Amino acid sequence: MSDFITEADGLETQEFILNLGPQHPSTHGVYRARLIMDGETVISAENKVGYLHRGIEKLAEGITYAQFTPYTTRFDYVAGALQPWAWCLALEKLGNIVVPERAEYLRVIVGELQRIASHLVMLGSIVLDFSAITPWTYVFNAREDISDLLEAVSGSRLLVNYFVNGGVNADLPEGWIPKVEKALDSMLKRLDDFDRMVSGNEIFVGRTKGIAVVSAEEAIEYGITGASLRASGLTFDLRKDSPYSIYDRLDFEVQSMPAGDSFDRYYVRLLEIRESAKMVRQALKQLPAGDIRAKVAKVWRPAPGEAYAAIEAARGIMGYQVVSDGTVKPYRVHMRSPSFCNIGIIPAKAPGLTLQDFIAFIASLDFVLGDIDR
Amino acid sequence: MELTDTGVGLPAHGQSEPSTLIKGKVHDGIESILDFCRGNSLWPVTFGLACCAIEMMTAGSARYDLSRFGFEVFRPSPRQADLMIVAGTVTDKMAPLLKTIYDQMPEPKYVLAMGGCAVCGGPFADSYSVVQGVDTIVPVDVYVPGCPPRPEALIDGILKVRAMLRDRKLKERPFNA
Amino acid sequence: MRDITIIAAAIPAAEVKDGLLVVPAKEIEGALDGLKRLGGFMLFDISAVDRPTGSPAPQPAASTPGAAPGALAAAASAPASAVPGAAPAQSSAPAQPCFELSYRFMDMREKAKDVLTLRVIIDRDHPVVPSVARLWPAADVLEREVWDLMGIEFSGRLKQERILLKSDFVGHPLRKDFVAPKRERFPSPSWDRKAAEGGL
Ligand code: SF4
Numbered sequence: 001m002s003d004f005i006t007e008a009d010g011l012e013t014q015e016f017i018l019n020l021g022p023q024h025p026s027t028h029g030v031y032r033a034r035l036i037m038d039g040e041t042v043i044s045a046e047n048k049v050g051y052l053h054r055g056i057e058k059l060a061e062g063i064t065y066a067q068f069t070p071y072t073t074r075f076d077y078v079a080g081a082l083q084p085w086a087w088c089l090a091l092e093k094l095g096n097i098v099v100p101e102r103a104e105y106l107r108v109i110v111g112e113l114q115r116i117a118s119h120l121v122m123l124g125s126i127v128l129d130f131s132a133i134t135p136w137t138y139v140f141n142a143r144e145d146i147s148d149l150l151e152a153v154s155g156s157r158l159l160v161n162y163f164v165n166g167g168v169n170a171d172l173p174e175g176w177i178p179k180v181e182k183a184l185d186s187m188l189k190r191l192d193d194f195d196r197m198v199s200g201n202e203i204f205v206g207r208t209k210g211i212a213v214v215s216a217e218e219a220i221e222y223g224i225t226g227a228s229l230r231a232s233g234l235t236f237d238l239r240k241d242s243p244y245s246i247y248d249r250l251d252f253e254v255q256s257m258p259a260g261d262s263f264d265r266y267y268v269r270l271l272e273i274r275e276s277a278k279m280v281r282q283a284l285k286q287l288p289a290g291d292i293r294a295k296v297a298k299v300w301r302p303a304p305g306e307a308y309a310a311i312e313a314a315r316g317i318m319g320y321q322v323v324s325d326g327t328v329k330p331y332r333v334h335m336r337s338p339s340f341c342n343i344g345i346i347p348a349k350a351p352g353l354t355l356q357d358f359i360a361f362i363a364s365l366d367f368v369l370g371d372i373d374r
Numbered sequence: 375m376e377l378t379d380t381g382v383g384l385p386a387h388g389q390s391e392p393s394t395l396i397k398g399k400v401h402d403g404i405e406s407i408l409d410f411c412r413g414n415s416l417w418p419v420t421f422g423l424a425c426c427a428i429e430m431m432t433a434g435s436a437r438y439d440l441s442r443f444g445f446e447v448f449r450p451s452p453r454q455a456d457l458m459i460v461a462g463t464v465t466d467k468m469a470p471l472l473k474t475i476y477d478q479m480p481e482p483k484y485v486l487a488m489g490g491c492a493v494c495g496g497p498f499a500d501s502y503s504v505v506q507g508v509d510t511i512v513p514v515d516v517y518v519p520g521c522p523p524r525p526e527a528l529i530d531g532i533l534k535v536r537a538m539l540r541d542r543k544l545k546e547r548p549f550n551a
Numbered sequence: 552m553r554d555i556t557i558i559a560a561a562i563p564a565a566e567v568k569d570g571l572l573v574v575p576a577k578e579i580e581g582a583l584d585g586l587k588r589l590g591g592f593m594l595f596d597i598s599a600v601d602r603p604t605g606s607p608a609p610q611p612a613a614s615t616p617g618a619a620p621g622a623l624a625a626a627a628s629a630p631a632s633a634v635p636g637a638a639p640a641q642s643s644a645p646a647q648p649c650f651e652l653s654y655r656f657m658d659m660r661e662k663a664k665d666v667l668t669l670r671v672i673i674d675r676d677h678p679v680v681p682s683v684a685r686l687w688p689a690a691d692v693l694e695r696e697v698w699d700l701m702g703i704e705f706s707g708r709l710k711q712e713r714i715l716l717k718s719d720f721v722g723h724p725l726r727k728d729f730v731a732p733k734r735e736r737f738p739s740p741s742w743d744r745k746a747a748e749g750g751l
Contacts, residue, residue, distance in 0.1 A: 022468065023421060023475055024450070030423055030468060047692075050715035051468045052424055055501035057700070058724050058731075062500070071497060077425035121428070140435035147432075158428055158522055220659055223595045223689030236657075241664040308655070310666060319666075321598050321653070332725075334598040336655070341595060344692045370424055373715060467717045502724050502731035503716060 013039035018355075022051045028125055028362075029369030033346065035358070042358050045350035047343055052373040060333035065091060065165060065300055068333070073159040075337060076371040079118035079314035081150060081160035082111050089244060089309035090320040091165045094302045100291040103167035104246045108283045110153060110162050112276040113180070116187065117146045118314035119227075119269040119276075126266055126363040127198055130207065135198050142190040145183040152176055165300065167293030177284055184277045191273060199267065208263035212349045212361040215260055222348070223341040226316025228365055231268045232260035238312040250282050262357075265364035301328055315339050315366060335374055339367035412456065412482070413536035415444045419455035419479065421472075423462025426489035426522040430461045433525035445532050452478040457535065458512075459528070463491035463498055464505040476512045484535050487514045488528055490521045497521065553658055555667065562586060565669075571653075572669045579671050580681045583654070587686045591660035592667065594687040597694060599701045600651040601727045603675060648675035650703055654683075678703040700725040 021032035030051035036043045056075070060068050072087045073080035085107060092099060099107075124139040147157045152173050154162040162169050198204055214224070219232040229236055237254040239247040255271040257264035304326040310319035316338025325331040342365050350358055422430060433440050440446045449455040452475045464472060476485070487508050490496025495506035508514060515538065518531035555567055562585040564578035574582040586592055654669040673680060682705035684691045694705040695714040702723030704711065713720060722729050 022471060023452075029427070050713070050717075051465060051471075052463060053465055053467065053503050053715040054463055054498045055503045055724060056498070058729075059498065059501055074425055074497065077428060080425075137436045140432065141437065144432070144435070144437045157524065159425060220593045221688050223593060223687070223693075225595065234659075236659065236664070238664060241662060308666060308668065317595060317657075319596055319655070323600055332600045334600075336596040336598070340692060340696070341689055344689055348688070502729075503720075506734060 015043060021048075028367070031343075031362070031367070031369055031372070033350075033358075033362070035350070035355075037355065040354045040356075042350045042353050042355065045347050045358070047346055049340075049343070049369070049372050052369045054374065056374050057333055057335065060330055062329065064328045065302075065330060068330070069164060070159075070161045073161055074370060075335070075374055076118075076313060076315065076318070076339070076368050077159060078121050078368050079114050080156075080158055081114035081154070081162055082118075082311070082313045083318065084161065084163040085111060086309055086311045086313065086318045086320045087322075088163050088165050089311060090307045090322045091302070093307040093309055094305060094322055094324055095165075095296070095300070097166045097294050097296060099167050099245075099294055101246075101288050102290040103292045103294075105283050105287045106153075106168045106172070106292065107163060108245055108247065108250070109180075109280055109287075110150065110160065110168075112280045112283070113146050113149060114160060115314050116273050116276050116280075117143045117150070119273050120146075120187075120191075122269055122363075122366040123194065123198075123266070126360065126366075127204070129359050129363045130204060132198070132201075132204075135194050138190050138194045138197075142187040145187060149176070149180055149183055152179070164293065166296040167291070169293075171292050180280065180284065184280065188274065188277060191270065195270060199270070205263065207357060207360050208266060208364065209261060210259075211262045211357045212353060212364075213259065213261045214345060214349065218345070218348070219260070222345045224316070224345060225338050225341065226312070226314070227268050227272060228265050228342055229316065230254065230256040231264040232256075233258045238310060238317060242310075244309075244311060246283075249286065250279050252279050252282075262360050262364040265366070269366070299328055301326060310336070313338060315368065315371060316342060337371045337374060339369075339371035340374075343367055343372060409539045413539035415447070416457040416484070416532060416535060417447045417449050417455045418445060418457040418459045418486075418532075419452045419475065420448045420450050421458055421460060421475065423460065423464065423468065424489075424491065426461035426491070429522045429525055430459060430488065430528060433528045438525040438529065440529060440532075443529070443533065443536070445529075452476075453480065455479055456483050457532070458483065458485045459488055459532075460485065460492040460508045460514075461488040463496065464508050464511070465503050466505060467503070469505050469511055472508065473511055484515045484539075485512055486516045486518060486531050486535060488518045488531065489523055490519060493517050493519055553661060558586075558589065558667065562589075568670075570668075572667065574669060574671050576671055576673045576680070582669065582671075583681075583683050583686060586656070586669070591658060592656040593659050594654060594656055594683070594689050594693075596653075596655035597690065597697055598653050598655075599697050599703055599725075600653075601675075601701065601725065602651060603648045603727050649673060650675055650678055650701065652680065652697075652703060673703070679706050680704075681706050682708045684708060699723070702726060 022030035032048040034046040120143040124136040235254040319336035321334040323332040498504040656667040
């Protein structure tokens with residue numbers, strides 16, 4: 001281009017600052033990036049977060065353990081059901097509580113359904129950022145069916161408070177299991193439609209393939225976890241590598257993609273949905289009868305001490321550090337949230353991208369602002 | 375036909391000085407027709423803040439289909455919108471920006487507070503960084519409680535805005551915040 | 552995960568306590584350098600706990616610190632039950648006001664994963680530790696968060712500014728002595744209008 005456009009033409013570009021967000025349709029929440037642009041090319045990017053900082057770690061010090069459980073769903077609100085799992089695991093370690101077998105299965109079933117729903121939102125919103133609205137309605141419809149299932153077990157569509165210290169809240173409602181089978185079938189069919197519609201689409205591929213490549217080493221250096229890490233060719237997944245609950249009894253493959261570009265980060269989630277559907281089916285087959293909750297005192301006072309538990313949430317490692325001082329309230333609660341670390345890579349990878357590729361890049365990282373800011 | 379002294383046919387709310395030509399009943403009648411039309415095509419500004427925003431998106435998706443009522447035109451720019459759905463927790467850091475976006479919306483404009491957080495601070499009301507309700511910053515027309523409210527509740531809330539417009543209850547704001 | 556005692560042996564001044572790797576504050580830089588040199592560790596979390604004087608410091612739970620060698624071996628060879636289960640925190644309650652700073656790592660070399668926690672006790676009146684952002688870029692955001700909410704300073708960083716809170720926020724909210732500024736719920740504009748119109 002520079003061959004025939006000279007400076008004298010007055011078409012030379014200039015550096016300028018572009019504020020992307022916090023109110024912007026394609027930042028998926030109140031994320032803000034301060035970009036220095038040259039024409040359409042990003043020169044440098046800076047993360048500005050905290051617009052949703054709700055001060056939850058402090059609030060936790062003023063309420064009881066049981067009262068805090070529903071708060072945990074309010075962070076990664078796209079995958080609400082999975083969040084309390086880490087919290088409950090930490091509490092169960094703190095109090096040496098053994099969760100009944102049936103409850104573990106129910107946790108896996110609900111957790112994996114929630115993971116599917118969360119990944120569906122990601123797939124829908126990345127194509128929405130390309131202004132493709134039709135695929136979005138496909139996946140949101142599929143997600144609706146799963147929301148209905150989650151609502152049937154927990155009473156809430158979005159922020160599923162199903163996990164409690166020592167087990168789960170309620171047993172399955174009648175006739176739920178056949179509904180799951182049906183919903184999974186129709187979801188997978190819709191997903192195949194979506195896959196055919198989007199994954200080969202030339203515009204989509206052109207704007208994601210080879211864009212913002214994160215190598216495996218870089219991903220480890222930057223502390224990226226979850227599907228975004230598995231898109232860089234690693235098969236790191238706590239469900240497999242440090243199995244909690246009953247994941248060691250399920251037969252599943254950790255999905256990964258080799259290239260580490262935006263496309264792979266998108267596609268690995270699509271693959272994970274299929275894998276999660278398999279896991280739900282297996283768990284439903286193996287589901288034993290029995291109790292759904294261990295005996296936990298109403299006014300629960302764990303012994304003084306400290307526990308840390310980590311799970312593979314929808315976006316990566318979700319960890320809780322709980323420090324108890326022997327009273328009914330936690331002394332200190334610390335959350336390790338996956339999105340917060342995952343966005344650390346943005347300033348490193350943004351330079352050189354065009355603005356629209358930058359949008360695709362941040363969409364492919366699949367962060368949730370509640371999870372970043374807490 | 376020249377309707378008002380602004381000359382463009384849309385009498386702005388808050389400017390209660392009708393032209394000498396059209397006063398009293400005629401003016402009122404025209405305004406109520408306009409309000410009737412406005413009520414059928416409220417354009418919300420995309421202003422998702424937290425969890426409630428996901429339910430707002432769901433309300434726009436195929437099952438709940440907000441477009442049945444003509445409210446589905448979510449505008450990314452506040453300058454093209456007339457309804458602000460505050461969906462989520464408003465923090466101290468976000469508050470000045472929210473005010474700016476509100477100020478950028480052209481009159482007439484309406485605000486709907488969706489979810490406990492926007493109504494009063496919700497579960498986070500005691501926090502050191504959360505605003506206790508968006509109505510401490512901007513005037514709110516309709517409150518939709520819930521954590522999160524179901525999409526049906528949101529649709530009902532927007533229909534309430536419409537009903538109020540039809541009943542001409544959202545007449546003038548006593549101040550121009 | 553590689554055996555914690557082997558890791559501890561490779562790191563200067565580190566000892567294993569209740570399944571945690573404990574380093575004195577003076578040696579933290581060397582310890583983290585050593586861990587980096589071992590290779591394969593992913594830093595994924597930094598957290599801090601405030602322990603001012605007079606706060607209810609945790610009592611040592613069942614296991615007594617006296618039974619050191621046996622307990623150590625047990626802790627070290629414990630299977631991958633992710634992290635120090637309900638590990639009794641510090642065996643002896645810290646008498647000095649302090650912060651407990653924890654760095655958490657995943658061992659990416661081994662297939663079986665576990666959390667390796669490196670714990671350092673730092674002085675509460677002078678909370679400064681060297682930054683590790685040059686070793687693990689992941690530390691960049693994590694350190695900023697710890698500084699923002701807990702007020703522990705990381706020296707040697709390019710930039711130390713608030714990340715989650717407003718830049719003009721005063722204090723560090725996660726400290727135990729932080730008192731949130733009182734909020735007045737001042738009469739809102741919409742109440743005014745309601746009053747003016749006799750309710751909506
Ligand atoms: S009201 Fe509830 S669902 Fe809505 S933003 Fe607040 S916490 Fe989230």
